[in-house]
Amino acid sequence: MASRAGLPVATAHRLTGELVSWGALQRSGQDYLIGHRIWQLGLLAPAHQGFAELAAPYMQDVLFVTQNVVNLFILDNDQVLLLERMSGTRVGAPIPARR
Structure with a gap:
């Protein structure tokens, strides 16, 4: 350092x-x-709220379809930062294949 x-x-x-x-x-x-x-x-930081608010409707759509946890990450060089997490009702359950 x-x-x-x-x-x-x-x-x-x-x-x-x-x-x-x-x-x-x-x-x-x-x-x-x-x-x-x-x-x-x-x-x-206001950037956190801006990204989360912008992504919220899309995250809710994914949550509705999968019923699994949905995470919002941002990439910062070679690391990721978790900004938001929405909990689902089928944590750990496999996502059914679409036909």
Whole structure:
């Protein structure tokens, strides 16, 4: 992290420690993950609501036909972010083939 941020190692270590204690980062072995505080901030972003509102009618159509869980993801470089989930009544049930 220090080299990517252009910071001295000691400074990066101190900052990551503060971010972990605040909840912005979470430690997992040797790695750091996004913490609950960053997720909470991300949910306040207006882009989340815009995509979800735009996709909602289409997601409801898929939910009506499949009766299975419908997820809305967006691609962010090589990762995906779950924006919205609609629960179905036939979770885990196979989708019947159309004839």
